Amino acid sequence: MSKSTRVPGYMQSKGARNRGPLGDREIRYKCSMQNTILDVLRARPGWQEVSGPNPPQQQQLQQQQQQEKKGEGDWDFHWCDREWLHANYDTMFLQEHQKILHFRNHYELTRKNLMVKNLKRLRKQTEREMGKKEAESFDFYPTTYELPSEYHIFVEEFKKNQGIIWIMKPAAKSQGRGIFLFRKLKDITDWKKGEYQPLTDPNREVPETYVVQRYIEDPYLIGGRKFDIRVYVLVVSYNPLKVWLYRSGFARFSNSRFSLDSIEDAYVHLTNVAVQKTAPDYDPDKGCKWATQQLRSYLTAKHGSDAARRVFQGIDNIIIKSLQSVQKIIINDKHCFEMYGYDVLLDDKLKPWLIEINASPSLTASGKDDYDLKHGVLNDVLNVLDLENRLTGKEKRVGGFDLIWDDGAVTTDDGAMECSVNSVSTTSNSFLGCHCDRKKHLREIYTAAQALKKSTPS
Ligand code: ADP
Numbered sequence: 001m002s003k004s005t006r007v008p009g010y011m012q013s014k015g016a017r018n019r020g021p022l023g024d025r026e027i028r029y030k031c032s033m034q035n036t037i038l039d040v041l042r043a044r045p046g047w048q049e050v051s052g053p054n055p056p057q058q059q060q061l062q063q064q065q066q067q068e069k070k071g072e073g074d075w076d077f078h079w080c081d082r083e084w085l086h087a088n089y090d091t092m093f094l095q096e097h098q099k100i101l102h103f104r105n106h107y108e109l110t111r112k113n114l115m116v117k118n119l120k121r122l123r124k125q126t127e128r129e130m131g132k133k134e135a136e137s138f139d140f141y142p143t144t145y146e147l148p149s150e151y152h153i154f155v156e157e158f159k160k161n162q163g164i165i166w167i168m169k170p171a172a173k174s175q176g177r178g179i180f181l182f183r184k185l186k187d188i189t190d191w192k193k194g195e196y197q198p199l200t201d202p203n204r205e206v207p208e209t210y211v212v213q214r215y216i217e218d219p220y221l222i223g224g225r226k227f228d229i230r231v232y233v234l235v236v237s238y239n240p241l242k243v244w245l246y247r248s249g250f251a252r253f254s255n256s257r258f259s260l261d262s263i264e265d266a267y268v269h270l271t272n273v274a275v276q277k278t279a280p281d282y283d284p285d286k287g288c289k290w291a292t293q294q295l296r297s298y299l300t301a302k303h304g305s306d307a308a309r310r311v312f313q314g315i316d317n318i319i320i321k322s323l324q325s326v327q328k329i330i331i332n333d334k335h336c337f338e339m340y341g342y343d344v345l346l347d348d349k350l351k352p353w354l355i356e357i358n359a360s361p362s363l364t365a366s367g368k369d370d371y372d373l374k375h376g377v378l379n380d381v382l383n384v385l386d387l388e389n390r391l392t393g394k395e396k397r398v399g400g401f402d403l404i405w406d407d408g409a410v411t412t413d414d415g416a417m418e419c420s421v422n423s424v425s426t427t428s429n430s431f432l433g434c435h436c437d438r439k440k441h442l443r444e445i446y447t448a449a450q451a452l453k454k455s456t457p458s
C-alpha cells in the first residue's frame with residue numbers, strides 16, 4: 001500500500017527531532033481505530049504511538065493532573081471515537097497544544113433529526129431577516145419530519161401529497177440499517193406497532209427516534225443506476241468558522257438498475273457500500289465507486305462546464321449553510337476538529353440534495369484506490385492541523401484540501417483559477433472534483449514555508 005513521500009520540511013526519519021510547538025520531542029498520539037488512520041499515524045515521521053488501553057476514567061484524571069503539574073499530557077493528538085469523547089470530554093483538562101477529533105456536541109449536525117431541525121431554524125431566521133429569496137438557498141434538504149414527535153404534522157403533509165414515496169430512517173443509525181420506503185400510511189402500521197410504542201420493548205424507555213423524509217424519486221442516473229457523492233470536509237474551528245474541502249471523494253453506485261417498481265429492494269434504492277456489498281451479484285473487483293474527478297469529467301462532457309460547475313457550487317452551498325446552522329450551537333473548543341463525510345444526491349435536474357452528514361465517515365478501504373484516497377485525505381488532515389509547525393498558517397491549500405471558508409468565503413489568490421479537469425474558471429477557492437496533485441503541492445508549500453521561515457528572524 002502507499003507510503004508517505006518525503007518532502008522538504010518533513011522530518012526525514014522516525015527519530016528526527018520535532019521543531020514544532022511541542023519543542024524537542026516526538027508527537028505522541030492515541031488512536032481508537034484499527035483502520036487507515038492508524039496506518040497513516042504509524043507511518044508519520046516523528047509521531048509516536050501512546051500504546052495500551054485507555055486507563056479507567058478516575059485513574060486517567062489523576063494521571064492527567066500529575067502530568068499537567070509536570071507540564072505535559074500523555075498525548076498530543078487523539079483520533080478518538082465518539083464514545084470515548086462522550087465518556088471523557090467533560091472531565092478532561094486539555095493543554096494548549098492538544099488536538100482531539102470531534103467537537104463535544106457534534107451530533108447536532110450528524111444526527112438526522114437534529115441536522116434538519118437546525119437547518120429549518122436557520123432557514124426561518126434567514127427568511128425573517130433577509131427575505132424569501134435568500135431563504136431559498138436552503139432548499140437542499142428533502143422535506144423531513146421527526147417521529148414520533150411530528151407524526152401528526154407528517155400525516156397532514158402526507159395527505160396533501162398522496163402517491164409520493166417516503167423514506168423512513170432511524171435518526172441515529174448508519175449504513176442503511178433500519179431504513180425502508182413506503183407509499184401508503186398503512187405500510188407503516190407494523191413499524192408503528194414495533195417502534196412507536198415504548199412499552200413493546202422492555203429495554204427501551206422511549207420509542208426510537210426516526211425521521212421520515214420525502215424520497216427523491218428522480219435521481220440522476222448513470223448507466224441506469226443511482227449514486228450519491230461522498231465529500232470530505234474538515235472543520236478546524238466553529239468560531240470563527242474555518243472550513244477545508246477535500247478535492248477528491250467518490251460517487252457510490254447502487255448495484256442494480258433504478259426503478260420505482262420495487263421500493264422494498266435496498267440494492268436499488270440505498271447506495272451505502274455496506275448494503276451494496278451484500279448483493280448476490282456484487283463484484284468486489286469492479287466495486288461500485290467512481291472518483292469525484294471522474295464524475296465531474298462525466299458531467300462536464302455530458303452537460304457542459306457551466307452545468308457541472310453549478311452542481312459543485314451547489315455542494316459548496318450545502319456545506320457552508322449546514323455548518324452555519326450549528327455554528328452557534330456547537331461548543332467551540334480550539335482543541336477539537338471534525339472531519340465530516342457529507343452524502344449528497346443529485347436529482348435528474350442536477351440539483352444536489354443533502355442526505356446526511358457523518359462525523360465518522362468510513363475509513364476502512366474497499367480496495368486499493370479507496371485506500372489511497374483515504375490515506376491521502378487523512379494525511380492531509382494532519383498536514384492542515386500542522387502539529388509539526390511546518391506551515392506559515394496563511395496557506396489556502398494544503399495537499400488535497402482547499403480552504404473554502406475562513407469567517408467568510410475564501411477566494412483564490414489569482415482571482416480566477418482553472419480547474420484542470422474541465423478548464424472551468426472560478427473565483428471561489430473550492431475545487432471539488434478538480435485535479436488533485438497533492439504530493440507535488442505539498443512539496444511546493446513546504447519549500448516555500450521553509451524559505452520564508454529562514455528569511456524571517458524569529
Ligand atoms: P445511513 O446513515 O443509514 O447511511 P442515509 O440517510 O445516508 O442513512 O441513507 C442511506 C441511503 O439511502 C443513502 O445513501 C441514499 O442512497 C438513500 N437515501 C436516503 N435518503 C434518501 C432520500 N430522501 N431520497 C433518496 N434516497 C435516499
